[in-house]
Amino acid sequence: MRSYHIQPQKEDQILVGEYTQRIIEDPFSGMPEITTTKKKNNNKNKRRFSDEQIRSLESMFESESRLEPRKKLQVAKDLGLQPRQVAIWFQNKRARRKSKQLERDYTMLQSNYDNLASKYESLKKEKQALAFQLQKLKDLVKKPKEEDDGQCCGDQQVITMEGEAIKSDSEEQHSFSMERSEHGLGVLSDDDSTIMTSYFELEQEPTSFITMVELGPSGEDWHSFETDGLFDQSSNGYQWWDFWS
DNA sequence: GCATGGTGGTCGGTTACATCA
DNA sequence: CGTGATGTAACCGACCACCAT
Numbered sequence: 001m002r003s004y005h006i007q008p009q010k011e012d013q014i015l016v017g018e019y020t021q022r023i024i025e026d027p028f029s030g031m032p033e034i035t036t037t038k039k040k041n042n043n044k045n046k047r048r049f050s051d052e053q054i055r056s057l058e059s060m061f062e063s064e065s066r067l068e069p070r071k072k073l074q075v076a077k078d079l080g081l082q083p084r085q086v087a088i089w090f091q092n093k094r095a096r097r098k099s100k101q102l103e104r105d106y107t108m109l110q111s112n113y114d115n116l117a118s119k120y121e122s123l124k125k126e127k128q129a130l131a132f133q134l135q136k137l138k139d140l141v142k143k144p145k146e147e148d149d150g151q152c153c154g155d156q157q158v159i160t161m162e163g164e165a166i167k168s169d170s171e172e173q174h175s176f177s178m179e180r181s182e183h184g185l186g187v188l189s190d191d192d193s194t195i196m197t198s199y200f201e202l203e204q205e206p207t208s209f210i211t212m213v214e215l216g217p218s219g220e221d222w223h224s225f226e227t228d229g230l231f232d233q234s235s236n237g238y239q240w241w242d243f244w245s
Numbered sequence: 246g247c248a249t250g251g252t253g254g255t256c257g258g259t260t261a262c263a264t265c266a
Numbered sequence: 267c268g269t270g271a272t273g274t275a276a277c278c279g280a281c282c283a284c285c286a287t
């Protein structure tokens with residue numbers, strides 16, 4: 001806040017109708033002299049209050065932001081102001097305080113919003129990573145099932161769901177499928193939780209792939225691995241499902 | 246009890262001025 | 267010295283509460 005140079009209180013000002021009376025100290029004789037001038041520009045002759053007046057008003061405002069009529073008269077008398085001036089000062093002070101409070105509230109809300117937006121974004125990425133994990137696991141458990149169906153079902157009608165994505169599976173996934181076949185898993189439900197439960201309950205020692213998926217390359221905080229690596233491209237408009245297309 | 250008008254207060258918005266960078 | 271930004275005293279109009287009639 002800027003500090004103002006308050007002009008010396010050498011004159012007093014009283015509003016009388018459409019005229020302003022000023023008591024001005026004569027520069028030569030030092031005697032007070034009353035001048036009456038027509039109010040300029042819509043009664044807007046004004047003068048800043050003295051430091052002392054402001055201090056008194058401020059301290060009074062601290063204790064009560066509204067003045068009772070009787071107290072207003074007393075304050076006006078004590079400070080050498082018109083009661084209306086005191087009323088207007090309190091009015092303006094309340095308005096300024098409210099405005100500052102609004103500014104503070106806005107800043108706080110903005111900050112809270114930014115925090116929430118940030119948390120939302122990280123949760124969204126985490127969700128995408130989890131969905132990716134889930135999809136990959138589903139594909140892994142689906143393929144061995146289809147292979148089993150194809151080999152063991154004889155002349156039964158077999159509906160294969162094999163698509164391009166499965167055809168291009170890596171060697172790692174093939175070895176994983178073999179292991180799965182060796183364990184002789186039964187028919188798997190498409191329900192995600194059932195798949196996960198069935199698999200992890202049966203696997204005493206997870207395959208290297210599952211270990212990687214579950215624990216990440218460092219054996220901990222796998223989702224940070226996923227989000228920091230693969231999915232950070234989402235900022236370029238890259239979505240996790242684009243990985244498969 | 247209810248309608249009406251006067252009075253005084255508050256509030257949001259605005260104006261005019263003072264001061265500073 | 268001129269100028270734009272900012273703070274502030276004062277004003278205006280709308281609204282409300284209270285009170286007397």
